[in-house]
Amino acid sequence: MTVNNFKKILVPLDGSTYSEKALKRACDFVDAFNSEIILIYVVEKSIPINLLDRKEYLGMLRKFGTKILDKSKTTLSKKGISAKIFLKEGNIANEIEKVAKKEKCDLIIVGNKGLGSVTRLLLGSVSNKISQSSSCSVLIVK
Numbered sequence: 001m002t003v004n005n006f007k008k009i010l011v012p013l014d015g016s017t018y019s020e021k022a023l024k025r026a027c028d029f030v031d032a033f034n035s036e037i038i039l040i041y042v043v044e045k046s047i048p049i050n051l052l053d054r055k056e057y058l059g060m061l062r063k064f065g066t067k068i069l070d071k072s073k074t075t076l077s078k079k080g081i082s083a084k085i086f087l088k089e090g091n092i093a094n095e096i097e098k099v100a101k102k103e104k105c106d107l108i109i110v111g112n113k114g115l116g117s118v119t120r121l122l123l124g125s126v127s128n129k130i131s132q133s134s135s136c137s138v139l140i141v142k
Contacts, residue, residue: 018111
């Protein structure tokens with residue numbers, strides 16, 4: 001009898017092709033281990049922007065995050081998979097780690113690269129930060 005070491009899987013999403021690949025891989029784990037999927041989108045608040053535009057910019061990011069989460073949840077439901085979703089604000093890697101701990105996740109499946117090289121230059125690789133600080137196993141999908 002196989003022991004299920006991946007009961008709860010956290011999948012951080014950002015709308016990139018790599019995060020879509022991570023979601024597909026998470027579906028494979030659900031099929032193999034009967035796992036629960038948790039989706040998260042984090043609105044990064046530390047990017048320096050003009051203070052007058054900040055509220056509008058964050059509103060746009062929230063709207064985009066909600067759209068990504070809804071699209072992913074629909075994709076999963078078509079496969080008969082339900083998911084818990086979180087829309088958080090703050091430092092991306094820190095918020096992902098907080099949810100992983102709070103939800104007692106066994107695995108984080110994250111895409112290798114996100115949406116943009118400018119953001120990566122400013123923030124560093126999110127997947128790298130997660131792999132270094134995570135309290136659970138991390139699968140980085142390329």
